[in-house]
Amino acid sequence: MQHPKPEQLTDYFYAALAPEADAAVHAHLAQCASCATAYDDEAALSSMLRRFANDSERELPRSVVDGVWERLANERPKARMAAFLGAVMRPFVAIPAAIAIVLAAVFIPQYAAQRDLPSIDASYYLQDHAAMAATVPFGVRSSVPAALVSNNDDDNAPATFAIANDEP
């Protein structure tokens, strides 16, 4: 073959040539001193870079690790509050709740007065209505609205996040 182009030599060095081209360059290098020298130069450039990398290797500063956890700790409460408010302010929750409160405030005292029933503290009903309207859409009483919790089964599945040990 002709002398390979410099790009081909680089590709050969990185084992990025197709098998036939790779074999041709391999055969050529065995019999061409100038191309063999050029190839050695490619290899020397890479080994120089690797040596530089080894010599200049650094430990991970503790401040980076601490900074990651610190930032996550700071943003967590905000994220939870935003999620909760986002759920409560959704129209399908907020509107029925508001209507229930207004209706309760208007009709319960009238109803009580008409029937001349023993006086019952209306605020008890107000609280109960509001609480029902707020909690029923979520299904369960918990600090995290059920509507926000993914119901994917695999959320409860055992951990499957093993990190492959794949040092290149």
Next chain:
Amino acid sequence: MGPRKATEPPTAEQAAFLERAIEQYGKATYNFAYRLTGNEADARDLTQEAFIRVYRAWRSFVPGTSFTSWIYRIVTNLHRDELRRRKGRFYEEIPEDNAPQDFGGNKPLAVEPIDEYVERQLSEPVAKALAALSPDQRQVVILADIEEYSYQEIAEIVGCSIGTVRSRLHRARTQLRKLVQAYSRS
């Protein structure tokens, strides 16, 4: 396994994932970031931000695939965004395969065989030469030579075609030879 909502509260599992990721890959990630940026302050910021992303997106990591490739891709993207941000409205395109950032002049440099200076004290000239490459060239050189990734893997990490990896690498290596020699003499 569907993606989680961003608002979902963190779990112990998620924290354990992050902890193990930092433990196993923190140093490599920091070194990669250091070589990309060329300075410790930026490398610290980049590494920290990368692990925050890992934490948030932990569900999108596919078990059995290379975690290193994944986090290097995150670091590469963050670095690119940061360069764009710093260039502000003057940013058009990160210098692709054009002249190095820092190394003045168009005058050709004499080429001598690398063997002749490879034994000398090299850290400083190599560091300077790497710093003088364009960011895109520096990325592919680091990934190909220091991290020893294939063209295909580099293309996936950087987000470009294999042909682009190949041409960037060739030009980067040509530049590097000249730059290392020039800085070794000075």
